[in-house]
Amino acid sequence: MKASMRSRQEPRRVSNGVIIAAMLLSLCVLSIVKARYCSTPFVKPDDQLQEQMNSSIRMETDEPATKAAGGVEQEEEEEEEESSAAVGGAGEPAVSTTTTTTVPVSGNGGGGGGGKKKPTCRMTSKRSERCEARGDIRVEGNASTIYIAGIDKERKTKPYARYHDPVAMAVVREFTLKPVTDSSPECTKNHTVPAFMFSNGGFSGNLYHDYTDVLVPLFLSTHQFKREVRFLLSGLKPWWVNKFTPFFKQLTKYEIIDIDNDMDVHCFPRIVVGATFHKDMGIDPAKSPGHVSVVDFKRALRKAFGLERVAASRGGVTGNGKPRLLIISRKNSRRFLNEREMAQTAAAMGFDVRIAEPDQHTDMSTFAQLVNSADVMIGVHGAGLTNMVFLPRGAILIQVVPFGGLEWLTTVTFKNPAKDMEVTYMDYNVKLEESSLIDQYPRNHQVLTDPYAVHKQGWDALKTAYLDKQNIKMDMDRFKTTLQEALDKLPPV
Incomplete structure (x- = not known):
């Protein structure tokens, strides 16, 4: 009896052991699979910091710089229709392109139901929102309200391509999109062309932001209308509009409407609110209507300001003279401390040297002509x-990178855009011995010994240490070598 019981129990013990072994083996296999295929890629702390800083890039604004959330996410943009298809009457279907509020597409006009719906507003990137509709569109600018037939709920939007930056967006006027009802205001002015609404609030007035936040997105979003579009500008600054009027005339044949202060109710067959953003100072041709690029943008600028010079050369403006070097001067921070010596050295090397300092009061057309005459520009x-937009094809841009580990910043803002603009890029990385910081801090100070530790303290700390307080005394031997390299890179006569 005992033997019989033992014989029945032994197989059970063997079976349990096999099960346990199998479970352990399965766990091992799962661990290997997870380690091989499911592990999270290692991200360096510096990479995380750079991503954070990329979202906070600003150029010397009067507003306090704060850390902005997020980066730039580029999503596919649907191609726009040509202006001939865009212009329609009030009886056309009300359509759109966005996120939550929708407009029905039906054959009975803006208020019809039962048709396919498209979004009215959508984020084209983390920086830009675009709202679009057709049909019965009424703009009461003084009340910051746009009435759209066919939408079923209100939505608010700000027409400025810097959504990732709360400091900039805080000073951009907000507009409310509302459904058309019996109580909506009646039209006082009717238009037969589409409207495009944008803002020059935010950081406009700073040349870099003028282009990267407003002008490049504006060109990208409106060139396909072939000038048959009416601009509604919020936050209009007369001096700013006057500065870029020649460029605006390349995109619209109509006077710009100061929509914040206009007392009329303007009615349009179609409206687009907010420009599309692709990348800093650039356009992705694969995503742009008509597959235009930033070279097409430069061509529009050249036409606007009457710039006749298309290509740079070692022969300079005349073709048989000296190549022209333009030194971009600065009065405050990051100025050249030995600017005159730089000019004399360059002249001795055979350059025709010009020194200029653009500011808000500089005549855009005159300065554009000067930059267009340059073969090499350094600053x-x-x-x-940002004036590199006026450089001729094949010209050299030399960006002097201040001391402080700022290569990531200078890459995003000017190095990457230069290539797309057919400009040859060079950088000159300032050594500590060339920086005025060496006289402001003890040699063992963190600002001098560990710039990345300063970066980790945030944008304010970085900007204060390396952008606001630093001036440059160029090493003449290094400067000569850089200029010689630039000469060698210039196209022949």
Whole structure:
């Protein structure tokens, strides 16, 4: 009996052991699979910091710089229709392109139901929101309200391409999209062309932000209308509009409406609110209507300001003279401390040298002509380098990168855009011995010994230490070498 019982129990013990072994083996296999295929990629702390800083890039604004959330996410943009298809009457179907509020597409006009719906507003990137509709559109600008037939609920939007930056967006006027009802105001002015609404609030007035936040997105979003579009500008500054009027005339044949202060109710067959953003100072041709690029943007600028010079060369403006070097000067931070010596050295090397300092009061057309005449342009990182948009094809841009580990910043703002603009890029990385910081801090200070530790303290700390307090005394031997390299890179006569 005992033997019989033992014989029945032994197989059970063997079976349990096999099960346990199998479970352990399964756990091992799962661990290996997870380690091989499911592990989270290692991200360096510096990479995380750079991503955070990329979202906070600003160029010397009067507003306090704060850390902005998020980066730039680029999503596919649907191609726009040509203006001939865009212009319609009030009886056309009300359609759109966005996120939550929707407009029905039906054959009975803006208020019809039962049709396919498209979004009225959508984020085209983390920086830009675009709202679009057709049909019965009434704009009461003084009340910051746009009435749209066919939408079923209100939505608010700000027409400025810097949504990732709360400091900039805080000073951009908000507009409310509302359904058309019996109590909606009647039209006092009727238009037969589409409307495009944008803002020059935010950081406009700083040249870099003028282009990256407003002008490039504006060109990207409206060139396909072939000038048959009416601009509604919020936050209008007369001096700012006057500055870029020649460019606006390339995109619209109509006077710009100061929509914040206009007392009329303007009615349009179609409206687009907010420009599309692709990348800093750039356009992705694969996502743009008509597959235009930033070269097309530069071509529009050249036409606007009457710039005849298309290509740079070692022969300079005349083709048989000296190549022209333009030194972008600065009065405050990041100025060249030995600017005159730089000019003399360059002249001795055979350059025709010009020194200029653009500011808000600079005549845009005159300065554009000067930049277009240059074969090489050099300047310390800052908004003045934005004038590279006027450089001829094949010209050299030399960006002087201040001491402090700022290569990531200078890459995003000017190095990457330069290539798309057919400009040859060079950088000159300032050594500590060339920086005025060496006289402001003890040699063992963190600002001098560990710039990345300063970066980790946030944008304010970085900006204060390396952008606001630093000036540059160029090493003449290094400067000569850089200029010689630029000469060698210039196209022949």
